[in-house]
Amino acid sequence: MSNSLRKLLVLMCLITILSACSDKNESDNQEQNNMNTEESNVDNVNKDFSGNFQYELPTTIEEIIKYPVGPFGSKDVSIEDEELQKVLSEIPPLREDASEEELNELFAYLYSLFKLEYQDPRSMIxxxxxxxKDSPETPNTKEQKRSFNVEIILDSSGSMGNYMGGKTRMELAKESIQQFASSLPEEANVSLRVYGHxxxxxxxxxVMSCASSELIYPLQPYNKETMVQALNSFQPAGWTPLAASLIKAQEDLAPFKGENNRNIVYVVSDGIxxxxxDPIAAANSLKESGVAPIVHVIGFDLNEKDQKQLQEIAKAAGGTYTNVKNQNQLQNEFNKTVQDSFEWLTWKVQETDMVITHKVNQTDEIYSVFSDWYDKNVYEKLIINSALVNLRANNIITENQKLELMKLKNNFFDNQQKKADELKKELLDTTMEEYQDKKNQIEEIYKKIFQINVYKTI
Incomplete structure (x- = not known):
């Protein structure tokens, strides 16, 4: 073989080898490129997963309220909804070894799809x-303990046993006194002195009868049982020691000086x-004393002649005189004392009722808002549960991942429920505190007004 032929064969072999090597390299490069592309696709999926599903879960009540309502945030949406099915089908399958972060991101994405609108429970407060009620100003005096004292001086002489209609004067007087005493504001003190009994x-x-002037119900708040016992302890009997009883009444009220207390004396008598x-002198002494009471003298069915002395007594005491002919008139005279107090008592009752109504309405609204809150919470939990079942059925997540996601779901909504319960208790406590504060405010106003009004001249 010539050298030229030998060189040609070697060259052809080299070309063949180089060509084969080149094909192999191309094949290897293509395979590598294919592998790189696959890895790149996985990375892209992961990047898409991290990018599209990067949602922050709300952790506080405020964040839950502000969190945007989801595109499927309606109770009318079913898991079978075509649009929802399309959205769920576009979720890339999770890798079997998906991280906890990826699971959290997927759950957060699902929550964002179904988040409902929540009302702020605090808006109910x-x-x-x-x-x-046009409260007058508190007087410019030192704060002192004041009292409202009413003393009734009742004639129990024999003539009070005379009949007026179907009852004795004494029976009618006792009934009126009982009704009057029971109608006094609870802040008032009342006493009952009888004479001639x-x-x-x-x-x-x-002598014995004229010395009979007894404080049978000492000055104190009204007590029905005690007052009834006192009224039942005497009957019309003897003479009429009116002057001595006025002097005793001054002694009864002596601890309650007029500058700091409101003292009212009623004298009910059917004779002189x-x-x-000297009842006129006694009445004048009572007027000039530091007790400074308002004195009302009530003549019980007196004739014109006998009225004169009682009128003089009222004048000397700086008070009023009225002659009554029946029980209704007697009762009306007593009731004048508490008329203004009743007006304020009515205000107190009405304002207290309004505060109670406000508390009840606000409490009902709080319960209503949280009931709606819990209902929505349950719905979100159920629809996300259905979505997880759907993702598992379509092999987008594994069975283990579904279980882990369900744990995330339960923990998340349990925490929501706990925070809602805490806020509910806080709002109910606030409502009750306000109720107590307003009741106390009403009581303070009533006491102030009561103290001021009962010191006005009747």
Whole structure:
């Protein structure tokens, strides 16, 4: 073989080898490129997953309220909804070894799809403004403990046993006193002094009877049982020591100086002084004393002649005189004392009712808002549960991943429920605190007004 032929064969072999090597390299490069492309696709999926599903879950009540309503945030949406099915089908399958972060991101994405609109429970809280009913200013005096004291001086001489209609004067007077005392504001004190209730109208009993002036119900708040016992402890009997009883009344009220207390005296009598005393002088002494009471003298069915002395007593005491002919008139005279107090008592009752109504309405609204909150919470939980079942059925997540995601779901909504329960308790407590504060405010206003009004001249 010539050298030229040998060189040609070698060259052809080299070309063949180089060509084969080149094909192999191309094949290897293509395979590598294919592998790189596959890896790149996985990376892209992961990047898409991280990018598209990067949603922050709300962790507070405020964040839940502000969190945007999801595109499927309606209770009318079913898991079978075509548009929803399309959205779920576009979720890339998770790798079997998907990280906890990826699971959290997928759950957050699902939550963002179904998030409902929530009302802020705090919007239910409002404050009730007490109507102070044109409250007068507190007097410019030192704060002192004041009291409202009413003393009734009742004639129990024998003539009170006379009948008026179907009852004795004494029976009618006792009924009126009982009704009057029970109607006084609870802040008031009342006392009952009777005179002439011992002995008889005979001359032989005059000394004993004229010395009979007794405080049978000492000054204190009204107590029905005690007052009834006191009223039942005497009957019409003897003479009329009116002057001595006025002097005793001054002693009864002496601890309650007029500058700091409101003192009112009622004298109910069906006759004039019969024990030799000077009731006009006693009445004047009562007026000039530091007790400074308002005195009301009530003549009980007196004739014109006998009225004169009682009118003079009222004048000397700086008070009023009225002659009554029946029980209704007697009751009306008593009721004048508490008329203004009743007006404020009515205000107190009405304002208290308004505060109670406000508390009840606000409490009902709080329960209603949280009931709606819980219903929506349950719906979100159920629809996300259905979505997870759907993702598992379409092999987008594994069975283990579905279980892990369900744990995430349960923990998330349990935490929401806990925070909602805490806020609910806080709002209910706030409502009750406001209710107590407003009740106290009403009570303070009532006491202030009561103290001021009962010191006005009737």
């Amino acid at each position: 409002s404050s009730y403004a007490v109507n102070e 011992k002995g008889t109208g005979k001359e032989s009993d005059k 002084e019969t024990c030799g005393g």
